[in-house]
Amino acid sequence: MSDARARKDDVSESAGWIIVGGTVIDRTGERRADVAIEPGGTVAAVGADLDLAALGLADATRLDATGCIVAPGLVDIHTHLREPGREEAETVETGSRAAALGGYTAVVAMPNTEPTIDSVAIVRQVLDAGVAAGLCDVRSSAAITMDRAGTTLTPMAELADLGVRIFTDDGCGVQDDRLMRRALEYASGLTVPVVLAQHCEVEALSEGGHMHEGEWSSRLGIPGIPAEAEELMVFRDIALSRLTGMRVHFQHLSTAGAVALVREAKAKGLPVTAEATPHHFTLTHAEVASYDPVFKVNPPLRTAEDVAAVKAGLADGTIDAIATDHAPHTADVKEAPFDIAPCGMLGLETALALGITELVEPGVLTMRELLALMSWNPAAIAGIADVHGRDIAPGAPAHLVVFDPAAEWTVDPSQFASKSDNTPYRGRVVRGKVRHTLLCGVPMVHDGKATR
């Protein structure tokens, strides 16, 4: 796949690259080192005072990383690219560019497109669009049930053969207990390891709700979604994981109760993993007081106690990954009344900065823990750890991000590469800015600008 991506253009016609002056952080630790990259797109050498001539890279181009961190490229296991079907909100290309600008070298596209990603044809369409855009390694998830309707299983074996490693009905959870059990059992027999990822929401409890049920929904007169709607399905799927022995991945955990259930399941040794979004560790339901649908998201923004629990879960390893749930919507649909507007907010271009501003700077996580949650952990969940999130060492594919953790900037959606501008962080001052993103050794982002 990587060959297909290394298209020839200005930046790739190079005699290699040398990333100079940064601090390398990967799973193995942290050190001051330069990183030399071969024209073929693999890491040639890592260290201080590299002898470029000896490496055959005497003509390598310098990429300045002064004051920056050099890390394995970020991996988002929860991205809505909207193609096919909602190309007015985002396409694989615009979403890939947003991803690259956010420091991501791989994203997993969610299947709630129109039509649903539940067939070989649509998976191919998404993968091909990713290759054509050539900005980011676009992987595709696929639905658990046909058309995400919750009644029959998708051709999982066929889809897995195409490289699908995450199955999910994201946007809704699989409501039927027996069907979910069968899906897990069936998936356990595939020739490649896959994971079923659940959007946890019991619809009988959430139906008609538009925000977290509690103090603010009561005051604002907006029908609520109780935390228990999420927690009941987390509870059920932990039970089904125990019953089937299959891995289950929990998407966008948002409640203290859900975090506690996952923590307990892990303590018992069950093969469960979980992700949380930047908005669930940054924002609370009090934001909805503006009635601005830019704050409408599913699962909804919760209480300050839930935000604290999500942060604690990220810190103690209960939550394995930060995933953006990047969900672009055009301005006109987001200007509808709150209860009519669709759910979702942008995430790719702000996730790293929010991780640094909300988690690293206040001391919730170290920088290496943040990078684990945003790079090598999600790479492992998505089954792409052989390519992404790898230690920065000779021979590894040069999927890298270089970012300045101290650079302060103000979120301005007019500067985003995404086709949509539904960010809840407009005007917010954050720290941490991507300087370069390299895919297969080629800068997709150079000095903060997309190269294509």
Next chain:
Amino acid sequence: MSRLVTNPRHGELRNLLSIADLGPDVAAGIGEVMTLTDSFVEVSERTIPKVPALRGRTVVSLFFEDSTRTRLSFETAAKRLSADTMNFSVSTSSVKKGESLRDTIETIEAMGVDAIVVRHSSAGVPLQIARWAQSAVINAGDGWHEHPTQALLDCYTIRQRFGDLAGRRIAIVGDIRHSRVARSDVAAFTALGAEVTLVAPPTLLPPSLEGWPVKVSHDLDEMLPELDVCYLLRMQRERMTEALIPSLREYVARYGLDAARADRLPEHALIMHPGPMNRGVEINAEVADRPNTVIIDQVRNGVAVRMAVLFLLLGSGTGWGGEVEG
């Protein structure tokens, strides 16, 4: 003695979206509306109940949800102030079909209006509109959220009988959960010092009452002898299909104000209802016509209160030319 009516909040109060908009001192804000309402009640009693206060101004009613009473009340109020009125009726379904709220507002404003009176089935729409609109926006009821002019006319009606609301015991009975009237009334009544108790089965209360300065009771009978005001809310039939109550019969048996319950109220106690009433459900037919049942007063005061609100938002600071007895 006569005096000139002037707008004490000239250029200061831009919109009325919720009772809190009358703050930071909500009680003082309500007091201003009450004082102005006194003047407009007097105007309403004249042979020709019309003053030139808002001549040349245009008020549009934008009702996305049917409401003949509230719309008529606002239009009457605007006309008595000599404003021009326009009526823009939109069905909520056409918005759901993709008609943009913002386009609607821009279209209306292009015609040149000074105030938009909005009713919508979705909470928060007046606030969203106020972010886009240049004209003053008045909330005439949004979903389950607020209905501030209803609360103001309720305050005025109670004040008319009792002088003020301080220390008065008020029970709001019925479907609080789905009631914009209840949310505005709680804010207004408590700001004026009344003690408010919400009386309803737990399923008809909001999921959380954190931050609400109210008491809660599930027993109307225990409340009755101590009440100054018994405020009944409309009970909608679809609440049964949502399993919020077992049956209308059971609701009426426990929370309906029948003659026996009305008899247990103190002699001075008022019976109120925002209308339209379900006679025989939340209120017994005979009780609805008792002397202390002030439902018609509420409707009558509604016009004067809305005149006061329109004048506060659009009136000049130098008086409207007509003097009133004061």
